[in-house]
Amino acid sequence: MPNILIVDDSPFARNSIRRSLEATGFELREAASGALAIEAARSRTPDLVTLDLLMPGMSGLETLLELRKICPETKYVIISADIQTITRQELADGGAHAFLNKPVSRSDLIETVTRQLNTSKNE
């Protein structure tokens, strides 16, 4: 069963993503900061990480770059309220596989996560 790490400083956002993904049966873990996400990824490599951009301490981009060093095979889906085209390009250059804007609909989230996990299997 794929394991997914949800990284967001907002308990509301984590809860919302968790509720959307619960029906998939994937194993879900949560981290409230970039530092905690790195700790969680070191203890067990996630198959996919959903990552917020704007967090206290390490930013989402800093967290992404650090996680990519530890878990290069993991898929990274950015979930952020930031709609800027330049930021999206910066994240793609940093190794993000997909980008979803908050608030994200349940169907878009499940579809994106499933597609990314299937891409991993086929690689």
Add this chain to the structure above:
Amino acid sequence: MDKTSQLMGQAADRAATAFAEMLNLPVSIKLSKAELVDDLSAGFNIVNENNNWGKAVTLNFNGGIGGKAIFLLPARHDNILLSALFEQNPDLESIEGDSNGILTEIGNVLLNVCVGTIANHIEKQVLYQQPELIQQPDITRFFEYGLAGSPNMLLMISTLGVGKIEVDAYIVLVLYDTLQIKG
């Protein structure tokens, strides 16, 4: 319709569609005013006509354009909005204790859409700081100290409809750089 109103109208539509999908409820954002104001005291007076504020979310940003954004709900309207969300969307009931978190997320998304729409239009990148939920007297302080040194502000007054209810919502972007929105 001028370019500012047109851009902000697009931002409002985008935000409404996104919230409707997230909340699984009909959501509308009707703009009654969207204008770039050079005379800050006049802009402040428009906002201050309703000084009985409930809660607000602020978002500071810098980079290609710098400034402060604020999403304001008049007193009681914050509670009407939250009650409507909890009543109409059973999924939210389980996290009712985190009502401040929900308001912060709503404000953060709306402000990101407004600032991001402008940044995309002028092809510059902004960097955001953490959004913050504030109440009085910090809302008054935001305007007392936040307007200093700012050449202009973007003011939006809207009616936010969620399911069966409507509340007033104000969005103000205090900009530290002169903004020229070209059509």
